[in-house]
Amino acid sequence: MSEFDFIVVGGGPGGCVTASRLTEDPGCSVALLEAGPDWRGWLADNTALSMLKHAPRKSSNNWGFNTLPDPGLNNRSDFHSLGRGLGGGTSFNALVYMRGHRGDYDEWAALGNPGWSYADVLPYFRKLENNQTFRDEYHGNDGPMWVEDLRTDNPYHDVVKQACREAGEPIIADFNGATQVGCGSVQATMKNGERWHTGKAYIHPYLGTRQNLQLMCETHCTRVLFEGRRAVGVEVIQGGQRRVLRARREVIVCGGGILSAKLLLLSGVGPGAELQAMGIPVVHESPAVGRYLHDHPAVTLAYHIPGDPNLMGISPTGALALLRAIRRWRKERRGMGATNFGELSGYFCLKPDSPRPEIQCQFVIGVALDHGRDVYAKHGMSVVAILLRPGSRGSVRLASTDALADPLVDFSYFSHPDDLPTMVAGLRRIAGIMQTPTMSRRIKRDLLTAHCKTDEDWAEFARDRAGTVYHPVGSCRMGADPSDAVVDARLRVHGLQGLRVIDSSIMPRIIGGNTMAPTIMIAEKGADMLRQDSKGTA
Numbered sequence: 001m002s003e004f005d006f007i008v009v010g011g012g013p014g015g016c017v018t019a020s021r022l023t024e025d026p027g028c029s030v031a032l033l034e035a036g037p038d039w040r041g042w043l044a045d046n047t048a049l050s051m052l053k054h055a056p057r058k059s060s061n062n063w064g065f066n067t068l069p070d071p072g073l074n075n076r077s078d079f080h081s082l083g084r085g086l087g088g089g090t091s092f093n094a095l096v097y098m099r100g101h102r103g104d105y106d107e108w109a110a111l112g113n114p115g116w117s118y119a120d121v122l123p124y125f126r127k128l129e130n131n132q133t134f135r136d137e138y139h140g141n142d143g144p145m146w147v148e149d150l151r152t153d154n155p156y157h158d159v160v161k162q163a164c165r166e167a168g169e170p171i172i173a174d175f176n177g178a179t180q181v182g183c184g185s186v187q188a189t190m191k192n193g194e195r196w197h198t199g200k201a202y203i204h205p206y207l208g209t210r211q212n213l214q215l216m217c218e219t220h221c222t223r224v225l226f227e228g229r230r231a232v233g234v235e236v237i238q239g240g241q242r243r244v245l246r247a248r249r250e251v252i253v254c255g256g257g258i259l260s261a262k263l264l265l266l267s268g269v270g271p272g273a274e275l276q277a278m279g280i281p282v283v284h285e286s287p288a289v290g291r292y293l294h295d296h297p298a299v300t301l302a303y304h305i306p307g308d309p310n311l312m313g314i315s316p317t318g319a320l321a322l323l324r325a326i327r328r329w330r331k332e333r334r335g336m337g338a339t340n341f342g343e344l345s346g347y348f349c350l351k352p353d354s355p356r357p358e359i360q361c362q363f364v365i366g367v368a369l370d371h372g373r374d375v376y377a378k379h380g381m382s383v384v385a386i387l388l389r390p391g392s393r394g395s396v397r398l399a400s401t402d403a404l405a406d407p408l409v410d411f412s413y414f415s416h417p418d419d420l421p422t423m424v425a426g427l428r429r430i431a432g433i434m435q436t437p438t439m440s441r442r443i444k445r446d447l448l449t450a451h452c453k454t455d456e457d458w459a460e461f462a463r464d465r466a467g468t469v470y471h472p473v474g475s476c477r478m479g480a481d482p483s484d485a486v487v488d489a490r491l492r493v494h495g496l497q498g499l500r501v502i503d504s505s506i507m508p509r510i511i512g513g514n515t516m517a518p519t520i521m522i523a524e525k526g527a528d529m530l531r532q533d534s535k536g537t538a
């Protein structure tokens with residue numbers, strides 16, 4: 001079959017949710033195209049091993065770009081992992097389930113996006129969620145995304161919480177409830193101790209049972225095809241051959257925070273002069289495509305804590321603990337083998353009158369640096385400091401007209417004057433937790449920041465160490481003004497027909513928290529809008 005009602009490009013959270021919800025209507029056919037594989041098996045089910053296998057390097061499951069040398073990072077380029085395969089980022093991410101602050105969504109609405117306030121989006125968060133712990137007005141208990149407490153049984157949670165108390169930080173049980181500020185254990189998108197990615201939740205149950213859903217993995221979409229200003233299909237490479245698939249109603253681009261913009265540019269939708277200079281015929285001038293890319297910059301602190309079997313590391317203790325952990329996980333789906341590494345988190349308001357936290361931290365139960373690529377022969381823990389609302393903006397551009405080439409990705413970290421000072425204040429606040437009696441008793445050595453005394457020392461450390469926490473957004477941002485935004489509040493590409501973007505790239509400003517849950521929410525809402533808007537067009 002090469003003609004469908006809807007063609008959904010990209011099998012990450014945006015695409016899985018959209019394709020799944022659309023095919024609830026048996027009268028509507030959908031092709032879900034994914035460049036990577038549908039990876040299965042016990043390694044894919046294990047949270048920790050799937051991440052260790054794929055996150056640190058480019059592979060068939062990871063697009064893995066190097067960003068452009070960045071002046072804000074002392075001209076370093078950063079390795080940027082990006083999921084490739086059914087589930088997208090959720091096939092090897094850290095599974096931390098966070099929605100961000102309610103004020104983030106109210107801000108989206110105030111920027112001119114009706115329907116996106118917290119009150120508007122909360123029903124979609126509830127719809128997607130099957131929370132195993134919380135039953136209240138903030139949570140859903142029968143959605144496709146299983147959300148549970150970690151099953152690691154790790155006594156280190158009590159140690160970290162005690163340290164946070166000593167530092168004067170409140171302890172919080174639910175980061176997705178009435179308030180967000182404080183420290184506590186995270187919830188994760190896991191089902192009975194296994195990774196629960198969006199492909200498993202939204203697509204696997206319907207393969208073979210919904211005749212109107214066609215999943216095409218290892219199918220790379222090279223461009224969207226237009227007749228006039230209407231999207232009518234896509235060109236793909238499948239098994240080394242180029243093919244055309246036609247869409248009767250709409251093409252929905254769900255390529256994620258970086259690759260949706262790349263696909264629009266390849267298709268002739270973007271800044272006209274830039275496209276012409278590359279010899280790409282301009283279908284539609286849309287200056288905002290690829291602009292406004294941003295991410296949460298993150299800086300990792302690391303501590304040597306020898307001999308503790310509840311932490312991980314390259315050490316005899318660590319190797320033994322890991323072997324035991326995998327054995328226990330295969331039997332019981334519990335214990336350290338069910339870790340997502342970032343087991344606890346914290347949100348900090350740096351000023352007494354801050355309306356929303358400026359900094360998040362992720363407590364990691366091992367020493368993991370440079371995206372797990374810097375293997376440190378030390379047993380201990382790390383803490384990742386994350387700047388929640390950066391002002392810096394970068395870009396996604398084409399390196400070449402070859403659809404298979406990596407794009408040019410530039411985050412311009414710390415180019416906004418407020419970003420580095422806020423990061424420094426956050427690092428100092430987090431370092432304070434690690435200097436409490438509970439932590440100093442355990443820490444043998446501060447591995448990276450013992451020399452940091454002044455703000456300038458901390459700033460230089462941040463420039464030397466900062467990098468992505470894998471939350472690229474904004475490159476197809478939503479907004480009312482077509483000269484400054486790519487999609488409107490119903491996620492339709494401004495100025496064209498039959499084309500939407502439904503994924504993390506549409507966020508007008510990054511939310512203050514991890515981006516998976518918000519992206520699933522965006523797709524739940526996007527699918528609803530698609531169904532409403534296409535009534536009568538069948």
Ligand SMILES: Cc1cc2nc3c(=O)[nH]c(=O)nc-3n(C[C@H](O)[C@H](O)[C@H](O)COP(=O)(O)OP(=O)(O)OC[C@H]3O[C@@H](n4cnc5c(N)ncnc54)[C@H](O)[C@@H]3O)c2cc1C
Pocket residue numbers: 009010011012013014015033034035036055081082083084085086087088089090092093094095096097098219220221222254255256257259260263469470471503504505514515516517519
């Ligand atoms: C290592 C890592 C850890 C993370 N940890 C967390 C976490 O703990 N909590 C959290 O909330 N978030 C986390 N994230 C972020 C989260 O996974 C993303 O926000 C989320 O996956 C974004 O979903 P998306 O649908 O926008 O894009 P993606 O997940 O990137 O999915 C896009 C999909 O489209 C496919 N695609 C792109 N272009 C094409 C094309 N031309 N043809 C065919 N297919 C195409 C890609 O292969 C990919 O599968 C992490 C991400 C990574 C990489």
